[in-house]
Amino acid sequence: MDRIERTASADLWRNTLSQIPSVFGRLVYLSSLRSPVTGKYAHHGLALVFGEDGAARALRKSHAQAFAEWLTFNLEGQKADLDLYLSTVLADKRAVVETWLSIKTYRTFIPASAKTVEKRLYLADIDALIALLKNEHGVDGPGRDA
Numbered sequence: 001m002d003r004i005e006r007t008a009s010a011d012l013w014r015n016t017l018s019q020i021p022s023v024f025g026r027l028v029y030l031s032s033l034r035s036p037v038t039g040k041y042a043h044h045g046l047a048l049v050f051g052e053d054g055a056a057r058a059l060r061k062s063h064a065q066a067f068a069e070w071l072t073f074n075l076e077g078q079k080a081d082l083d084l085y086l087s088t089v090l091a092d093k094r095a096v097v098e099t100w101l102s103i104k105t106y107r108t109f110i111p112a113s114a115k116t117v118e119k120r121l122y123l124a125d126i127d128a129l130i131a132l133l134k135n136e137h138g139v140d141g142p143g144r145d146a
Contacts, residue, residue, distance in 0.1 A: 008058035
């Protein structure tokens with residue numbers, strides 16, 4: 001890892017990621033900075049200071065680290081972290097669960113660098129957590145358009 005990447009990663013943590021209280025929230029945020037077309041990460045502010053490549057490397061690394069941290073949690077810890085994330089979302093929780101069931105946006109939160117076994121673990125865990133959320137929020141199943 002070069003000096004720019006370390007500095008960009010530290011800047012990203014200090015100014016942005018440390019402000020997001022949940023690991024799941026960091027996954028959501030970091031995955032939102034990845035182009036669905038090219039898979040490249042971009043962050044205008046970081047790129048201005050550290051260059052596009054330095055910013056992209058820091059974002060890619062931070063996404064992988066947040067994903068790895070999420071996987072270290074047991075289901076109880078993941079549920080608590082997911083509840084924390086949902087408490088910060090300015091949308092109806094029932095609508096969030098319905099959307100996750102119908103279009104499975106949570107699949108986009110996986111970094112490209114994740115190994116197959118890590119992807120399987122994440123998906124198994126998140127499926128179990130969504131089943132719990134369905135019960136908690138009175139969601140019957142996927143939306144009508146699914």
